[in-house]
Amino acid sequence: MSASWPPSRANEFGIATLSLGNWREHRLAPRLEAAAKDGYQWIDLFDECWAAYLEEHGLPGDQLWEATVENLKVARKLGDLVKSLGMRIACTQPLRTIEGIKDPVERRATLDLVAKRFPFMRAFDTDLVFMCANIRTDSGVTSDLKTVARDLAELGDMAAAYANVDGGPMLKIGYEGLSWATRNTWSASWEAVRFANRANVGLIVDAFNVLAVEFADPYNPEGHGRIYSTLEESIQILTYSMASLATTVPGDRIFFFQCGDAELVNPATFLPPSDPNTPALLPWSRSHRLYPLEQSHGAYMPVELVGAAVMATGYQGPVSLEVFNASLNEPGDDVPTVHSARGMKGLQKLTETAQGLPPFWQSKADAQRAMAEVIERLRSQK
Numbered sequence: 001m002s003a004s005w006p007p008s009r010a011n012e013f014g015i016a017t018l019s020l021g022n023w024r025e026h027r028l029a030p031r032l033e034a035a036a037k038d039g040y041q042w043i044d045l046f047d048e049c050w051a052a053y054l055e056e057h058g059l060p061g062d063q064l065w066e067a068t069v070e071n072l073k074v075a076r077k078l079g080d081l082v083k084s085l086g087m088r089i090a091c092t093q094p095l096r097t098i099e100g101i102k103d104p105v106e107r108r109a110t111l112d113l114v115a116k117r118f119p120f121m122r123a124f125d126t127d128l129v130f131m132c133a134n135i136r137t138d139s140g141v142t143s144d145l146k147t148v149a150r151d152l153a154e155l156g157d158m159a160a161a162y163a164n165v166d167g168g169p170m171l172k173i174g175y176e177g178l179s180w181a182t183r184n185t186w187s188a189s190w191e192a193v194r195f196a197n198r199a200n201v202g203l204i205v206d207a208f209n210v211l212a213v214e215f216a217d218p219y220n221p222e223g224h225g226r227i228y229s230t231l232e233e234s235i236q237i238l239t240y241s242m243a244s245l246a247t248t249v250p251g252d253r254i255f256f257f258q259c260g261d262a263e264l265v266n267p268a269t270f271l272p273p274s275d276p277n278t279p280a281l282l283p284w285s286r287s288h289r290l291y292p293l294e295q296s297h298g299a300y301m302p303v304e305l306v307g308a309a310v311m312a313t314g315y316q317g318p319v320s321l322e323v324f325n326a327s328l329n330e331p332g333d334d335v336p337t338v339h340s341a342r343g344m345k346g347l348q349k350l351t352e353t354a355q356g357l358p359p360f361w362q363s364k365a366d367a368q369r370a371m372a373e374v375i376e377r378l379r380s381q382k
Helices: 028-037 047-056 069-084 104-115 118-124 145-166 186-196 207-214 231-248 282-287 303-312 334-355 364-380
Strands: 013-016 042-046 088-095 128-132 172-176 201-206 254-259 319-321
Touching (some): 013 334, 069 088, 069 118, 128 254, 186 201, 207 231, 254 334, 303 334
Parallel strands (some): 013 042, 042 088, 088 128, 128 172
16 A cells, blocks of 8 residues: 555545634534635534524524425535535534444334434435444443444435435445544544445544544643653554554545544643543543644644544545544634634644655655654654
């Protein structure tokens, strides 16, 4: 395999609707217009933003997946708006707490909730919906591989059955290892996707969630140390993990790639949540993500290693941004435009930085050179 940086024509740039401004303060249309102006070609549609768009049209946002004539009409209007701006809707998300449910009645009802999205995917003209790995830890769920793979396979079969009936393009299910879920690594998610053994069930790779598990520790002053204490060891284990991703995951089984960096916070003031039911990484994830390589805003993570590895698989989909930050919750007409421009700059910088890395998945010598370059970059930022 060889890296395909800079991205080919197929690897166009995308951005999540919540990465252009929070739905509470910013209507969807101006956010989309800002993205189109900066040259994005794909939009990752969040549920909250779709619900708010329905409410803008006088419909109840808490019934966002009820396939009424009115709801589907507004969904088509949104799809047409995105197309009129020269973009496409890449996916809808997120599905949460779906797989691994033990009670058969609850399981059936939960899987059927996923199927309620299928008519809307047609209305939006998108083929992908994706789910975060289950974060429930109660006795009613399991992360057992056989159970999770069975659920993913059934979801794939349900999506395929819908597509076969209506004659449209195949609908796809993506699976992402959320960093505070039980299956929280790319390899654990890929294992479940492989065992599901359905062509329309694939892997979602999110750079932030990969790094939050395999590199970062916001409660360490150095920002890393998730597994090892020194920067050299932290980068080494991440590099070998990304080399494994590059050489074991076929590019066509990655259905979507999301990029996000994060702020190096001060653990003296940024304290772990006091509520034991709140995942330790959640406050950092929700309020301190940044666009790739935004050193001027405090970004510090080696996102280029993740980006280079994903491209080395032969992945041909969008390179998209998923960023949550307190700045996106602020009011002001300039919030979407400022953040859209920042995001595009970050994607371009990620492209350039990843392109310059040695092909670390090919040999130990290449891996050592790549590690040295990443370590030098990270240290030069301090």
